[in-house]
Amino acid sequence: MKTRRLGKSGIAVSAIGLGCMGMSHGYGPARPIEAMKALIHEALDQGVTFFDTAECYGPYANESLVGEALEGLRKQTVIATKCGIEIVDGKQRLDARPKTIRRALEGSLKRLKTDYVDLYYLHRVDPKVPVEEVAGVMAEFIREGKIRGWGLSEAGVKTIARAHAVCPLTAVQSEYSMMWREPETSVLPLLKAEGIGFVPFSPLGKGFLSGTIHADASYGADDFRSIVPRFQPENLKANERVVDLVRQTAQVHGATPAQIALAWVLAQGDFIAPIPGTTKSARLRENIGAADVVLSPEELAVLRSALDAMPIAGDRYPPELAKRVAD
Numbered sequence: 001m002k003t004r005r006l007g008k009s010g011i012a013v014s015a016i017g018l019g020c021m022g023m024s025h026g027y028g029p030a031r032p033i034e035a036m037k038a039l040i041h042e043a044l045d046q047g048v049t050f051f052d053t054a055e056c057y058g059p060y061a062n063e064s065l066v067g068e069a070l071e072g073l074r075k076q077t078v079i080a081t082k083c084g085i086e087i088v089d090g091k092q093r094l095d096a097r098p099k100t101i102r103r104a105l106e107g108s109l110k111r112l113k114t115d116y117v118d119l120y121y122l123h124r125v126d127p128k129v130p131v132e133e134v135a136g137v138m139a140e141f142i143r144e145g146k147i148r149g150w151g152l153s154e155a156g157v158k159t160i161a162r163a164h165a166v167c168p169l170t171a172v173q174s175e176y177s178m179m180w181r182e183p184e185t186s187v188l189p190l191l192k193a194e195g196i197g198f199v200p201f202s203p204l205g206k207g208f209l210s211g212t213i214h215a216d217a218s219y220g221a222d223d224f225r226s227i228v229p230r231f232q233p234e235n236l237k238a239n240e241r242v243v244d245l246v247r248q249t250a251q252v253h254g255a256t257p258a259q260i261a262l263a264w265v266l267a268q269g270d271f272i273a274p275i276p277g278t279t280k281s282a283r284l285r286e287n288i289g290a291a292d293v294v295l296s297p298e299e300l301a302v303l304r305s306a307l308d309a310m311p312i313a314g315d316r317y318p319p320e321l322a323k324r325v326a327d
Contacts, residue, residue, distance in 0.1 A: 042281060051080070060107075080121065105141060157190050161190070173199040179230075
């Protein structure tokens with residue numbers, strides 16, 4: 001597996017990481033713990049070193065899973081987790097007060113069975129707490145040796161700049177794929193200029209770019225996609241042309257659509273390390289294989305032109321969640 005560095009931080013990660021959320025949260029019922037531990041071990045054996053989790057996934061269950069799976073293997077891995085979203089009466093609540101973040105980190109360290117976290121994100125920007133205060137407590141954690149670096153998730157350029165001025169950011173995490181290219185307008189140029197890593201989640205468009213989701217797909221209430229406008233039948237149907245484009249490129253390379261979609265993300269910059277999630281061994285191996293797919297500059301230009309001519313149908317978040325994406 002090739003490696004990449006998250007900006008100027010010096011933190012080296014596998015070019016393709018593993019998003020662990022879906023193993024216990026967000027995409028249907030939690031999977032059997034032992035099976036998911038085995039999958040994490042398989043990922044490590046295949047060269048994946050970058051594992052992403054969060055306090056609120058479960059809540060808590062996903063961190064515990066990752067901690068159990070990687071116990072005794074800590075020196076071989078880079079672990080990212082997140083704070084700032086609490087689950088109260090089954091609903092998410094933003095709380096980025098420094099005292100809350102400090103309490104959250106202590107809990108994460110216990111569940112992850114480690115004395116430090118490599119990359120600690122603020123999961124969502126809390127409008128009630130200036131991001132400078134968050135950056136201040138993250139700087140304290142770095143001095144204390146409890147984290148190696150920190151990041152923001154779903155933050156815009158204004159927030160990134162304010163935070164980075166107080167304590168340099170290691171990485172920013174946001175959705176990015178051939179179906180959601182908004183970060184290209186301002187976030188990616190800023191990160192590249194400032195030497196900040198970029199960690200795209202949902203680089204396969206929440207599974208759509210794998211070519212396995214059809215217009216008649218439906219999801220249970222425990223699957224996040226059930227409330228995503230983009231996954232309504234009429235929008236799935238309209239967006240099939242994007243998958244057709246990916247399939248055409250895949251045929252040329254003898255690859256799968258998912259591998260082309262991931263290779264496209266990787267080709268957008270060497271400071272980018274996507275974290276596709278999966279609960280299946282075959283999908284894990286498929287995703288890892290994308291690191292060996294190279295798209296030429298000419299192919300990338302053709303794909304970009306084609307994507308520019310294909311507006312995506314349906315928003316990526318329902319309105320109440322879209323409000324939590326910071327400026």
